Amino acid sequence: MESGTARATAVLDSVQIGLALLALVGSLPLRGILVSDRQLPLIIALTLVLVGYRVWLSTGDRGERVRRVGFWVTAPIVFALVWMSPLYGLYAFTGYIEGPALPRGAQRWAALIVTAISTALAQIGGPRSGLFSPGIYGVILAVNIAIAVMIALLEKERERGVTKLQRTVAELREAEARNAALQEQLVTQAREAGTIDERQRLSREIHDTVAQSLVGIITQLEAADAGDEAERAARLDRVRDTARQALGEARRAVRALASPRLDERSLPDALAGLVADVNHSGIDARLVTDGEAYPSRGDAELIRICQEALSNVTRHAGASRVVVTLGYDPEEVRLDVRDDGIGFDPAAPTAGHGLRGMRERVALLGGTLEIEAPEGGSCTVSVAIPR
Incomplete structure (x- = not known):
């Protein structure tokens, strides 16, 4: 101005x-x-x-x-x-x-x-x-003074409008600043809430797996002294098996806590790393990519969803094979995790928070989540995220 x-x-x-x-x-x-x-x-x-x-x-x-x-x-x-x-x-x-x-x-x-x-x-x-002449000059002067008064009043009205406009602009900027601060606060609260939920979930998983396994180990070791040699050897074998299971659960918890990120990798590369971890657990896992890969706003959430789905497969499904399919369309990115395990009822209430967490992540991105578990076994988790 x-x-x-x-x-x-x-x-x-x-x-x-x-x-x-x-x-x-x-x-x-x-x-x-x-x-x-x-x-x-x-x-x-x-x-x-x-x-x-x-x-x-x-x-x-x-x-x-x-x-x-x-x-x-x-x-x-x-x-x-x-x-x-x-x-x-x-x-x-x-x-x-x-x-x-x-x-x-x-x-x-x-x-x-x-x-x-x-x-x-x-x-x-x-x-x-x-x-x-004084008379004529007086008339013309009166007309000019009237013009001067009109100009002054118009200028006053213009200044009033400019002042009002400046006040409105200042109020809008203050409101924008408040909205930005509120948005930042909400983002921070959502991030903190997500961190707390994740920690609570991991705490429950460690308690339900590693801690329970350690309790079983202690119980077997305490009972080993009371039996004969053969019974002691059998209990020690169970202790070893339980310890190996606890170690596997601890490693899975550590991987979950690390929360893999994209960093410099593409989404297919990150999913390939998750599939490789499943292969190390003894399950035949592979990744199939369909279409030309491109970065999308839901890549980070798709990693967490795939991680949760694969964790469920290794822990609960009793599967021997799992296939992760990543498909790219011009309008959306699709992720399918299909296993040949025992399956489950998606409508039945569960004690864990894995499925609920996946649904919340998909809902935040405006996508869709479908779970198919037909009678006789197998399960397919399908996610579609708009581009």
Whole structure:
């Protein structure tokens, strides 16, 4: 807004310079008619003063105070020029534009009235005109004062509108800042809530698997001393098996806690790493990619969903084979995890939070989750995320 005001001021200075010179050139043919020959040198001198002042103003940012003082210093000069040549009313009329730029209050009204006095004198043709008389001049002056009042009222209304607009813009910026802060707070709370949920889930998994296995190991070791040699050997074998199972569960918990990320890898590469981990557990797992891969906004969530689905397969399904299919369409990314395990009833309530977590992740992305577990075994988890 300030740069626009500066450009408008520069244009006004140029226009005033041009009008002053035009009035000077136009006054020359009026010598002896409306312009006195004896006054012509003074007209030229005062015109050069006005032009020099305007050129000086246009060469730099002189500030509002300099322009305000300059207006009152040049106002008598302008009136004198109009008195000697009515053509300088062209210059005097620009006071209606420059006056409202002065501070509000009596000074602005005085500037507009001074402009009206000089303009009315020019409109009647100056004191050398045959139309000049106090009565006619008074009527023309009254009209110009009415114009000045109307300009002042319009300027006041414009300033009121600008002030209201600035206040509205400030309120909108404050609201935007508050919304941004609130959004950041909500994101932080959601992130913290997700972290807490994940920790609670892992805590429950460790308690239900590793901790229970350790309890079984301790029980077998305590009972080993009470039996004979053969019974002791059988209990030690069970202890070894239980310890291996606990180690496997602990490793799975550690992998879940690590929460694999994409980093510099693509989604297919990240899923390949998860499939490789399943292969190490003794299940035949493989990854099939359909279509040309592209990054999507749901890649990170698809990794977590696939990780959860594969964890369920290794822990509960009793499967010997699992196939992860990643499909790319122009509109969506699809993920299918299909195993040949014992299956389960998706509608039955479960104690864990795995399926609920997958549904929540898919819902946040506006996708769909389907679980097919037909009678006789096998299970397919299908996820579709819009691109």
